Amino acid sequence: MRIRRIEACARCGKVRRVAARKLCGSCTTTVRRDGTRDQWPRVYRRLADVVEDYRHLHASGESEQQITRRLGYAHPYSLRAALRRAGVR
Numbered sequence: 231m232r233i234r235r236i237e238a239c240a241r242c243g244k245v246r247r248v249a250a251r252k253l254c255g256s257c258t259t260t261v262r263r264d265g266t267r268d269q270w271p272r273v274y275r276r277l278a279d280v281v282e283d284y285r286h287l288h289a290s291g292e293s294e295q296q297i298t299r300r301l302g303y304a305h306p307y308s309l310r311a312a313l314r315r316a317g318v319r
């Protein structure tokens with residue numbers, strides 16, 4: 231089970247915390263500025279994995295805020311939306 235999303239950035243190759251397009255923070259800023267962001271496809275993770283991670287972390291007593299951060303979501307709203315899509319709550 232992978233919780234933290236620290237891997238090689240799709241653009242610069244540096245191993246860092248990456249966001250939805252597998253881009254690190256500085257590359258995300260760069261592609262937003264130069265308008266090439268859509269060249270980097272969004273990466274979707276399997277909903278079942280999100281649910282499994284959420285259940286594990288929730289059972290360990292982590293707060294929604296902590297779980298949001300650990301699973302790499304920008305905001306608790308995004309985590310809640312994913313869980314709703316999965317029919318969890």
Ligand SMILES: [Zn+2]
Binds near residue numbers: 255
């Ligand atoms: Zn990068």
